[in-house]
Amino acid sequence: MNFAILMKQVPDTDEVKMDLERGVMIRNGVGGVVNPLDLNALEAAMRIREEGDSVSVLSMGPPKAEESLRECLALGADRAVLATDAAFAGGDTWATSKVLAAMLEHTGLPDLVIAGEKATDGETGQVGPEVAAMLGWPVATHVTGLKRTPGGVEVVCALEEGILTQRLGTPCLVTVLSFVNDLPLPTLSGKKRAHSLEVETLSARDLGIGDGAAGLAASPTRVTRIETPKIARRAEKFMAKRADELEAGLDRVIEILAGAAIL
Numbered sequence: 001m002n003f004a005i006l007m008k009q010v011p012d013t014d015e016v017k018m019d020l021e022r023g024v025m026i027r028n029g030v031g032g033v034v035n036p037l038d039l040n041a042l043e044a045a046m047r048i049r050e051e052g053d054s055v056s057v058l059s060m061g062p063p064k065a066e067e068s069l070r071e072c073l074a075l076g077a078d079r080a081v082l083a084t085d086a087a088f089a090g091g092d093t094w095a096t097s098k099v100l101a102a103m104l105e106h107t108g109l110p111d112l113v114i115a116g117e118k119a120t121d122g123e124t125g126q127v128g129p130e131v132a133a134m135l136g137w138p139v140a141t142h143v144t145g146l147k148r149t150p151g152g153v154e155v156v157c158a159l160e161e162g163i164l165t166q167r168l169g170t171p172c173l174v175t176v177l178s179f180v181n182d183l184p185l186p187t188l189s190g191k192k193r194a195h196s197l198e199v200e201t202l203s204a205r206d207l208g209i210g211d212g213a214a215g216l217a218a219s220p221t222r223v224t225r226i227e228t229p230k231i232a233r234r235a236e237k238f239m240a241k242r243a244d245e246l247e248a249g250l251d252r253v254i255e256i257l258a259g260a261a262i263l
Contacts, residue, residue, distance in 0.1 A: 001148070001170065003045040003055045004107075006100055006115035006128065007038040007072060009065040034068045036178070037116025039075070043181045044114050046076050048148050054078045056107065060088055060099045066199045073194035074186035080199045081107055087204040090216030093122070097130035099214055102207040104135065111170040112153060117142060117177050128175035138172045144179040 012031040045055050056079040057072040059065050069080035083103050091099070104113065113132075118125040125141070132139035144163075145156030152169040158177060168174070186194075204214055212218060238249030257263040 001050070001053050001112060002108075002110040003049065003053065004104060004110040004113045005038065005042045005045060005055065005057045005072070005077065006113060006131065007042070007057050007059045007068065008035045008116075008119045008121075008127075009033065009059065009061050009068040010035045010119055010121045032064060032068060034071055035116055035119045035121075036183075037118065037176065039072075039116075039183050040176050040178050040180050041114040041116050042072055042075055042077060043183055044143075044146050044176055045112070047181060048146060048153075050148075056081065056110065058100060058103050058107065059083070060091075060096055060103070063201075069199050070194045070197075071186065073197050073199075074190040075184065076190065079107075080197070081202060082199055083202045083207065085204040085214075087209070087211070088215050090219065091214060092219035092221035093124055093126040093130060094220055095214050095216075095218045097127050097134060098218070099207065099209065100127070101131050101134040102209060103202065104131070106202065106207055109135075109171060113137075113171075113173040114146075115173070115175045117175045125175070128173060132173040135171075135173070138168050140166050140168060140172070140174045143174045143176045146174065146176070146180060 009032040012033045042055070042057065049055060055077045057069055057077045058081045059069055060083040063082075063084050065082055065084065066080075069082055073080050081103060083099050088095075088099055104110070113128075115128040115131075117128070119127075129139050129141060140155045140157055142158045143155045144158045147154050149167060152167060153172065153174070154165065154167050155174055157164045157166060158179070204210075236252060238252065239245055254263060
């Protein structure tokens, strides 16, 4: 069985800045790390791989995303591929999924694609299912358990009502939650190995994606307004010098909680 992991490099900070005119995140000058759930996806593949299997990690992003791909190589991936092109900039989930699906077809379709359920810089959870839809593959989301079966995989999915066990034939795509496994740390030998391996790069032309078919220009989603949440706090102080003052304070707490539909 051959595996492909979809990886995204996300900002290594909560202090992100936005381009107010274009409605996209400003990533220049911001450090990047592997999206945490994508590390769970990689580890999920490593735990069920068998001798002769291959694990590839695919990512779309700026050139600096190579650093995160090398981290994945240090954790045991066999191959790392980066799609990087100015034409991809500003793409929404649909445009991003289009590039990732093209990457999978270009590099050779695997038996199983595993991705993190969502990315910390977007929280949409859309890319995995969109890639599966573009490939015409079955998909399982919110996966917390994964094992091989003859001709496919069996997954345990966390739902609001409980858990769902599914069996999928390959090829298929699954997106995982952090509960699926515990993350390992890269070893020194793994880091040395990652340093010696090549990270393949692909452009829009390599993928057969023409002008205006990717990035912001090809994104049906448009950010029309960006607002920064404003947190306002108002304190009321009740001195407990007398019993009646304490009771008044407690009554006020109950009144506030009731007004907020908490009580």
